[in-house]
Amino acid sequence: MSFLDLKNVTKIYPNGTKAVHETSLSISEGEFMVFVGPSGCGKSTLLRMVAGLEDITEGDINLDGQLINEVDPSERDVAMVFQNYALYPHMNVYNNLAYGLKNRGIDKETIEQKVNDAAKLLQISDFLQRKPSMLSGGQRQRVAMGRAIVRNPKIFLFDEPLSNLDAKLRIQMRLEIKKLQQKVGVTSIFVTHDQVEAMTLADRLAVINNGIIEQLGTPIEIYNNPESLFVAGFIGSPQMNFLDANLNNKTLSAENFEIKNIDSDYNGEVTLGIRPEHLIESENGLINLKVELVEQLGSDNLVYGQIKNIKDFCYRSPGNQIIKKGDTLSLNIEENKYYIFDKSTGKRVN
Amino acid sequence: MKIKPLQIVAHIILIIGVLLMVLPIWISFASSTHENVSILTEGMRFTLGDQFSRNYNEVLNEKGGWSEEVTAAKMFINSFIMALGIATLKVAISAMSAYALVYYRFKLAVPIFWLIFITLLVPLEVRIFPSYKIVSDLGLTNSYTGLILPLVASATATFFFRQFYKTIPDELLESAKLDGANAWSFFIDFLVPLSKTMIAAMFIFMFVYGYSQYLWPLIMTTAEEYWTVVMGMKIIYTESYEGVALPRTAERFAYIILSMIPPVLVVVFLQKWFIKGLIQTEK
Structure with a gap:
């Protein structure tokens, strides 16, 4: 069995909108998976179901051999980087990173150790005492990633984390995310509507349209062999x-x-x-x-x-x-x- | 800089406003430093007299009331406890009920909110008999609990907290959830610190509201040891002196000036946050 397993996962909202149709997908440990598709295609919903922020209407999600359909988000041991970072505005960077660890009842010295390690890795050691409002976009992005890394979760979830950055910074952060993921080796799912981002980051790519995975494969496979008109039009610039x-x-x-x-x-x-x-x-x-x-x-x-x-x-x-x-x-x-x-x-x- | 006529007009209006606010207080203070006789014969004063220490000393330490048991100092303490209790509980309860209304998505949240909101139309004075009945049946007359408890629910504060919580982005909650926060820790670790300016503003409003309660303590308390400042203002110097003595106008003014001090102190200490809470949100 693979690390993360989605079986016939379906999401129907209370108003009847079907966001995700019987999607099945397996992600192996350490893999960098990218969900790409136009806005409203269901890619974020799928990610949020893995995180536990959306209920699963039908189907099963297994993480590391455990069925997590009914597991509370706080118990799933997943970390997520949000589009607007969702940093805690009233806490300084140190506490932003430490908060998740404190909730897990980890002792102070270990927390300090872990936070400092993560800060070093992301080069944010100098800002640990600052509030998020005093940081630039790129720095906030790093803090958001630091908050994910520091907990050493089973899986990283990225929900369009680069879309609030300017073009130059986006390319730089893209590179850093990829490097970081290779260094840390944590299984990751990255959601984006930007096909360049998708191509460059992914080990494997899932092109999603109207709640269905149109094609799944390595970026180059998809580029060379699009299976449908939609994929062909979406991938490639x-x-x-x-x-x-x-x-x-x-x-x-x-x-x-x-x-x-x-x-x-x-x-x-x-x-x-x-x-x-x-x-x-x-x-x-x-x-x-x-x-x-x-x-x-x-x-x-x-x-x-x-x-x-x-x-x-x-x-x-x-x-x-x-x-x-x-x-x-x-x-x-x-x-x-x-x-x-x-x-x-x-x-x-x- | 050239001064425009409009500016002069604006300043005149503002100065009139300031005078209207300040003059009564000044007259009270100036009059409180004179002898009773001179106020009686010459009316209220704009200048300071020489009886400051005598009058204030008398007000603070002389026993008054029907059985001459209560001093003004005791009444200040009572009012302070009452106002503090009301303000603290009002803020805590409305913050928590707003939290429930915003974050627990149950169907009745909106109707319940409007039901709470409608209670604005039913102030204490309207429901004073039923409230008295309940409090007296519970045996809470002549107690701090009885003074505080019927006043601790607040539709206004619930409304303000609800509006504030609604502006907090959902991602914050989601992110906190993934970081292992439960419902209680999200409230304590996030909503409370984020709304601290709001809490300060609400606390001031509610403190002044509690401090200036008149009718409720008046019918609630028969024992003089629970009398509050505002009701004492009416009772303390009239009932105890019958006919023959001079009206003690100067002492009353001194009493009024003293009664203003606790709310003024609260405002002074919290005003920085108070203003922030009214004009901006820290996000």
């Missing part, structure tokens, strides 16, 4: 391009080009997905892109343009290339780097 097409007898016909010998027996209307980074310029390419806008990122350019009636088609070109508005580019798709989805169900067919 900039977003995958989608084109309407028809698939008949292993031949795909889109607006003005065809691809032959497709490895699929599906016939009918489909959606073709191509990532901007899987396009290459070549003479007599399949696609003629009329450039409308170029975003220069330095390392590469994001070129947006039009193919016939399709607008905002994106192509990622090397940064040293000079492309101007009004140019027409001839593009090819890298070999087998395209995805075909059933238009009605959104399921992958190739």
Whole structure:
């Protein structure tokens, strides 16, 4: 049995909203699991059920071999970092860290030892006597993590902890969280709506949509092999391009080009997905892109343009290339780097 | 800096306000330092006289009342105990009931809150006979318990605490829960320290409310040792002197001045928190 086991977990709110549908998931010890999805998809609800802050309507949650459905949050031995940190405003940093330990009846010397160790690890030793209101966003973030670490819980739960930080700090903290988790080795679940955060942090990723796990796997598996239209559109930045097409007898016909010998027996209307980074310029390419806008990122350019009636088609070109508005580019798709989805169900067919 | 006409008008209004507040107190104090005879013949005074120590000494130490058993000092102590008891219990009870109303999600929380709120329309004076009946049946007349107990519920304070607790983010409770806090420790470790300015403000209001109670102690106490300052003001110097003697106006003024001191002290000590509690919340 794995460390954390969710079996057919369902959440229905009293007003009838079904937030989580019969979700099953196993997380092994020491693993960093990320739940990613758009807002309102049920990822936070799922996390809060693990924490015990939401009742479980149906299904079982097992943590470390113990059924915890009915266990009080305070007895579950889980620690959570909240989006707004939820630091205790009237306590200084030291007491913020020590509070959970005091409630567990640990003696003063041990508490001091543990708090100081955690503070050192997070480089907040200098602020131990300060109140949270006197700290910057990044420091508060560290304190919130310190409060989780100091208790040495069975599992860390992160509920979008980086979304209140500015872009630069977010990237820095992202790195620190990952390093810290590797150092401490505690099983973690991290909830985010930011797919870059999800990709960079996760050992494994669960892409959630409408209360259902659409796909579960390592970030690179999901990137390379999205199983549904939703996952394909959600993971990857900039977003995958989608084109309407028809698939008949292993031949795909889109607006003005065809691809032959497709490895699929599906016939009918489909959606073709191509990532901007899987396009290459070549003479007599399949696609003629009329450039409308170029975003220069330095390392590469994001070129947006039009193919016939399709607008905002994106192509990622090397940064040293000079492309101007009004140019027409001839593009090819890298070999087998395209995805075909059933238009009605959104399921992958190739 | 140029002074605008509007500012002058504003200051004049403020100065009039200050005079209206301060003058009566000053007249009381000035008059309390004169002899009874001179007040009787010449009216109230704006200047200080020379009888300060005599009058105040007499007020504090002379025995009064029907059987001449109680001194003003004793009445101050009684009022202080009563006000302290009422204020402390009112704050504690309303903080706890607001906690229950906000954090225990039972269906009747809102109706119960409004029921409590409606009691604002039924002050003690309206329910004074039933209250007296209950207290006397319990044998609590002529006791501090009897003076305090019927006044310890407060809809106002419950309302303020409830509104304050509602502004505390849910994450704080959730985080505390994960840190192993139970219902009681969340109240003591979080809500009480977070609302301490509020508690101070409520305490002042309730202290003054308790201190200035008149009707309830008047019908509650027959034994002079439980008399309070405000009721004593009416009784102490009239009943004990019959007709022949001069009205003891100067001593009464001295008594009034002394009676103001305890609430003023409470306000002075708690005012920093009091103002904070009214204008901001520490979050």
